[in-house]
Amino acid sequence: MGFPPEFKVVVDKEKCIMCRRCTIECPYGVHVWDEKKKTIIRKEENCVACQRCVFTCPTKAIQIEVRPPAYSPHPVWTEKVRRDIRLQAETGSVLLVAMGNEEPYRRYFDHLVIDACQVTNPSIDPLREPIELRTYLGAKPDYLELEESYSDIKLKTELTPNLKLETPIMFAHMSYGSISLEAQKSLAMAAKEMGTYMGSGEGGLHKDLYPYADHIIVQVASGRFAVHEEYLKVGAAIEIKIGQGAKPGIGGHLPGKKVTEEISQTRMIPVGSDAISPAPHHDIYSIEDLSRLIYALKEATRYKKPVFVKIAAVHNVASIAVGIIRAGADGVVLDGFTAGTGAAPQVIRDHLGIPIEVAIAAVDQRLREERIRNRGSIIASGGIRSSADVAKAIALGADAVYIGTAALIALGCTVCKQCHRGKCAWGIATQDPKLRKRLKPEEGARRAANLLRAWSFELKEILGALGLNSIESLRGNRDRLRGIGLTEVELEVLGVKPAGR
Amino acid sequence: MNVDSSILDIIRAKKLIERRDIAPRIREEGDFVVVDAKGLHYRILNEVVYELAEKYKKIKLINVNGQRYIADGLRGDYYIEIHGTAGDDLGAFMNGPEIVVYGNVQDGAGNTMNAGKIIVHGNATDILGHSMRGGVIYVEGDVGYRVGVHMKEYKDQVPIIVAGGTAGDFLGEYMAGGRIIILGLKRRFTSEIVGDWIAAGIHGGAIYIRDSIEEDRLGYGAKIAEFTEEDKKYLAKILEEYCRTFGYDLNKILEHEFTKIVPESHRPYGKMYTD
Known part of the structure; x- marks a missing residue:
């Protein structure tokens, strides 16, 4: 049983010059040259609406449209539900998907608004006055001890x-494997230029990325792919x-x-073998075990680098984060349920996590209550779409954010x-x-750096308006946020007042 | 580097080994430098080892009593002798050194090691050789649970673990490469040579067990392969050094029946997902 196509390929016959560019550009086999009929056939059922043909068509003759639902409408048995069931009935397999959660859960960022100064406590103009975005990630001491001498003050x-x-x-x-080397290189170059960092993912570090390693946070995942002493030592953090x-x-x-030849070299596993990262780390079954790995x-790396621990945001995230910081981590990375992925089972992606x-909000609050907020940073990720989201995440308590999907969109995704x-x-x-050649690292880096530049300036504008x-x-300055359309409980959890109060 | 470590460098300007409370613990003995580890915190002991490694190639640690992370991330052709019980994660992430332990080792010895050798004249506990990618680990006696979990190999780097005694449950779990050999010569705590769920999730490498093993003891994804003459020749080659190290009789070891355990598939989950 096939499926009706989801998209419609509309070609303006008057504009099309039969240059066949679309047949080369489309990797999914939508535009196919028919040698016998001397024409291009459009196999709409293969179309994923990636827009490649639309952008590259020299005469702009192609347009992709969403097909009106082919199924008889039903509010419960939606077209998607029916498609999924039929596909699973056919294959008996787990549905594999990419990018972030597609279920229409409430996006709290869209229910939070930011304060601004009026009359008293005047706002600041970022064009003419210094506003600092510099952020330090890692543990800060509980207090500072100074040694004063006659002529100098020294930090003890x-x-x-x-x-x-x-x-x-x-x-x-x-990871290298989920994205191309060109994509990683683009981000590495942009990170270095903008004085920030990128994550390596769990696929190791290709030798071409070593020149940027001081701007790369290297990851250690349960599969321990490519984790070796040099990899740990070159990274800026772990x-x-x-x-x-x-x-x-x-x-x-x-x-x-x-797992191609190059991937195999970087991950240090044989060509063609499955690279399986088990669900748990097999040396971690408790906070004490986590602490052992952190200190290992x-x-x-001789205590020269901060070590962060990344977890998915789940029900008891605050207690888990406290355990992580007490275990000796210099920061906790919280990854929300709207985070993107290169591949995940749909049922997991759409239904697990918070x-x-x-x-x-929960983690920042708990770390403050336990008086250990200074001992580790909070890095937030998962569905950060704009500088407004960044500002709101920071006001809720994050030190910094990671952007994944947004960065890829900057590269052309x-x-x-x-x-x-x-x-x-x-x-x-x-x-x-062949496909990798389509992304030029220099161009990718320019665009990714531009995105950071634009968002950074917008952040300064927001700070200026806030008088900060x-x-x-x-x-963690939640007093500068207000909630709109949220219940009392939701406001309490987020630690913000409703708009108007 | 953007890490603000300048202040750390100033604090650490004076070497630990020159400090008045540490220096008397260190003495030269032939080619060796000997450190008395008695009562030293692991952070201090390991810093001392790293400082000595700048000058010496052979380091002997005496009175070691559970200090963790010895020789972690150490790179080079060092020879480190440990007298006592080495703590967790001995030689983790290490790349090259040879460590000889006269005593037992605790969890995670050889964790994610890349190259080198760990020889234990005693027993080892859980997750020995976790994710190791190269080098060898020889244990005279027993090993614990989840030994060789997620061991992998790459080209000429084929890690090997040999244990003279018995092993616990989940031996070679998620194994992606390398070789594990369990000899069961001494069975002090149990009559079983290995625990249950052998090689659960294995998708590369091989395990040799010097006994007959029933199929139902294996974990998901593992199967028993025929033990051939070629395997015997391979073991003879691998075990030669092992037997020399611990004074075992190689021929006597090889006379006994062996079971070889290998993965059913290198791509166990090939058909699990659909787009």
Whole structure:
């Protein structure tokens, strides 16, 4: 049983010059040249609306439209539900999807508004006055001990290493394997230029990325792919991945067909073998075990780098985060349930975990109550779409954020949700050498850096309007947020007042 | 580097080994430098080892009593002798050194090690050789649970674990490469040579067990393969050094029946997902 096509390929016959560019650009086999009939056939059932043909058509003759629902409408048995059931009945398999949660849960960012100064406590103009976005990630001492002598003041307290960010936005962990080397390189170059960091993901560090390693946070996941002493030592910081927002509680797995020669070298596993990251770390069954791994990594790098621990935002996230900070981590990364992924079972992605906004608020609150907020930073990720989301995340209590999907969109991603198929028409989520060429790292870096530049300036505008001259003053400053259309309980959890109060 | 470590460097300007409370614990003995680890916190002991590694290639630690992370992330052709019980994560992430322990080792020895050798004249506990990618671990006696979990191999890097005694449950779990050999020569705590759920989730590498093993003891994804003459030759080669190290009789070991356990598939979940 086939499925009716989801999209309609509309070609303006008057504009089309039969140049066949679309047949080369489309990796999904929608536009196919028919040698006998000397014409281009459009196989609409293959179309994923990636827009590659639309953008590359020299005469702009192609348009992709959503087909009106082919099924008789029903409010419960939606077209998607019916499609899913039929596909599973056919294959007996788990539905695999890419990008973030598609269920229409409440997005709290869209129910929060930011304060501004009027008359009293005047606002600041970021064009003419300094506003600081610099952020330090890592543990801060409980207090500072100073040694004063006749002519000098010296710091006696031993400081632990921190990461210095010029803007509180970093590029999220997306592994080499899930995205192309060109995509990783684009982000690495942009991170270096903008004085921020990118995550390596769990696929190791390709040798071409070593020049940017001082702007890369290297990840240690349960599969321990490519984790070796040099990898740990070159990175700017280390992140232990316990969980991921798009698939909390389950492991990862790069299918053998994607383990090419180059991937194999970087991950240090044989070509064609499945790269399986188990759901748990097999040396971690408790907070004490986590602490052991944190210190094993600190020992291996001689206490020169901060070690963060990433978890998916789940029900008891505050208690877990407290455990992580008490275990010795220099920061906790919270990944909300709207986080993107290169591949995850649909049922997990759409139904497990909690929203990032709630997680940030709960964790910041609990760490403050336990008086250990200074001992670790909070890094938030999962569905951050704009500088407004960044500002709201920070006001809720985050120190910095990671952006993944937004960064990929900057590189050219159109969110067609086909990452898991490895045929990305934009050269991002693919290892196909022909497709990879479509993304030029220099151009990607320019665009990714521009996004950070634009958002950073917008952040300064927001801070100026708030009358704050540094991002630090916004952190956890929930008094500058108000909720709209939220219940009393939701407001309490977020720690914000309703608009009007 | 954007890490603000300048202040740390100032604090650490004076080396630990020159400090008045540490220096008397250190002495030279032939090519060796000997450190008395008695009562030292692991952070101090390991810093001392790292500082000595700048000057010495052979380091002997005496009175070790559970200090963790010894030789973690150490790279180079060092020879480290440990007298006493080494704590968790001995030689984790290490790349090259040879460690000889006269005593037992605790959890996670050789965790994610890349190259080198760990020889234990005693027993080892859980997750020995977790995710190790290269090098060898020889244990004279028993090993604990989840030994060799997620061991992997890459090209000429094929890690090997040999244990003279018995092993616990989940031996070689999620194994993606390398070789594990369990000899069961001494069975002090149990009559079973290995625990249950052997090689659950294995998708690479092989396990040799010097006994007959029933199929129903294996975990998901594992199967028993024929033990061939070639396997015997391979074991003879691998075990030669092991037997020399611990004074076992190689021929006597090889006379006994072996079971070889391998993955059913290198792609166990190939058909699990659909787009």
